Amino acid sequence: MAFKAEYIWIDGTRPTAKLRSKTKIVADGAELPLWSFDGSSTNQAPGDKSDCVLKAVFTCPDPIRGRDDVLVLCEVLTNDMAPHPTNTRAACAEIAAMYAGQEAIFGIEQEYTFFKDGRPYGFPPIGFPAPQGGYYCGVGADEVHGREIVEKHMDLCLAAGLHLSGINAEVMPGQWEFQIGPVGAPRVADELWIARWLLYRIAEDFGVAATLDPKPVKGDWNGAGAHTNFSTNAMRDNYDAIITACEALGKRVSEHIAGYGAEIEHRLTGMHETAPWNAYSYSVSDRGASVRIPWQVKVDGKGYIEDRRPNANCDPYVTTRLIIETCCGALAD
Numbered sequence: 601m602a603f604k605a606e607y608i609w610i611d612g613t614r615p616t617a618k619l620r621s622k623t624k625i626v627a628d629g630a631e632l633p634l635w636s637f638d639g640s641s642t643n644q645a646p647g648d649k650s651d652c653v654l655k656a657v658f659t660c661p662d663p664i665r666g667r668d669d670v671l672v673l674c675e676v677l678t679n680d681m682a683p684h685p686t687n688t689r690a691a692c693a694e695i696a697a698m699y700a701g702q703e704a705i706f707g708i709e710q711e712y713t714f715f716k717d718g719r720p721y722g723f724p725p726i727g728f729p730a731p732q733g734g735y736y737c738g739v740g741a742d743e744v745h746g747r748e749i750v751e752k753h754m755d756l757c758l759a760a761g762l763h764l765s766g767i768n769a770e771v772m773p774g775q776w777e778f779q780i781g782p783v784g785a786p787r788v789a790d791e792l793w794i795a796r797w798l799l800y801r802i803a804e805d806f807g808v809a810a811t812l813d814p815k816p817v818k819g820d821w822n823g824a825g826a827h828t829n830f831s832t833n834a835m836r837d838n839y840d841a842i843i844t845a846c847e848a849l850g851k852r853v854s855e856h857i858a859g860y861g862a863e864i865e866h867r868l869t870g871m872h873e874t875a876p877w878n879a880y881s882y883s884v885s886d887r888g889a890s891v892r893i894p895w896q897v898k899v900d901g902k903g904y905i906e907d908r909r910p911n912a913n914c915d916p917y918v919t920t921r922l923i924i925e926t927c928c929g930a931l932a933d
């Protein structure tokens with residue numbers, strides 16, 4: 601007998617990468633082999649040297665196909681077995697291993713927007729729905745669109761064994777969020793990429809597209825982010841470490857903004873619960889700050905911080921690598 605392995609990888613589309621996947625039939629008991637693909641069709645290689653290599657790095661049950669079938673997240677290698685230039689996971693894993701003693705963990709809030717017929721799901725065919733106000737965490741067919749897909753996606757993530765910690769309807773109609781974590785890097789990013797793949801895949805069955813566009817509707821409509829909650833063992837122990845991390849993030853603003861997702865300046869305008877992308881701030885309980893210290897963390901004198909800047913379309917390998925570099929680097933000094 602044999603099982604189906606869905607090999608999933610991050611392609612070379614830029615500025616925002618996309619997911620690709622293909623199915624391999626693997627004999628029962630066999631290891632998941634290296635597998636090649638046509639990099640000239642994914643912006644990862646020229647046509648005359650088109651073969652790129654997929655190496656399995658994270659495997660979980662395939663909750664859609666069931667049985668013994670699996671989802672296999674892969675790193676992309678060149679054909680001399682080095683990390684491909686589009687492979688951001690290798691550097692993330694390296695820095696995480698370097699600071700493993702600090703036990704960094706992340707909870708990422710992935711916001712996204714459903715689209716149908718070129719319009720956000722729930723928008724009327726022409727014009728706009730009622731202004732924002734009642735949609736966030738709403739209930740009822742007048743305000744909530746796509747819950748059948750969201751419920752299904754949540755069940756699939758749990759059946760796959762991902763650390764999904766919750767879902768909610770967001771501020772704009774058709775906009776939703778799920779959270780992955782808290783768990784270490786690069787695993788939190790592996791799981792987030794798998795959860796994104798499951799979202800695209802299950803929405804397909806409903807004739808709906810899910811998008812990570814950070815500003816899907818211009819004007820007075822909320823953008824989509826990927827708030828990244830973060831702590832180390834020291835931050836979970838004392839408030840000084842919380843402040844050290846917040847201050848350190850203020851010293852490398854441009855590096856972080858450059859790695860937090862394409863078109864971030866369209867979303868981080870200073871409106872719609874954001875801080876301006878070029879003016880760093882941190883503050884307790886403030887959803888208008890770049891970095892929020894949750895109120896409970898201030899009360900307890902320990903816990904975690906929320907970097908509110910990453911875009912929905914960020915690469916979580918890059919986001920978590922930057923935060924570890926900056927914060928664990930400062931905490932190690």
Ligand code: ADP
Nearest residue numbers: 705706707708709765779781782829830831904
């Ligand atoms: P918000 O109020 O910003 O919407 P959410 O409930 O959506 O918050 O997300 C909070 C996230 O913080 C969750 O993903 C959770 O896993 C994460 N989290 C909680 N505690 C920690 C911690 N100590 N370190 C890192 N992340 C944490």
Ligand code: MN
Nearest residue numbers: 622637638641
């Ligand atoms: Mn072919």
Ligand code: MN
Nearest residue numbers: 709777779827
């Ligand atoms: Mn949230």
Ligand code: MN
Nearest residue numbers: 709711770777
């Ligand atoms: Mn949110």
Ligand code: MN
Nearest residue numbers: 709827906908
């Ligand atoms: Mn948040």
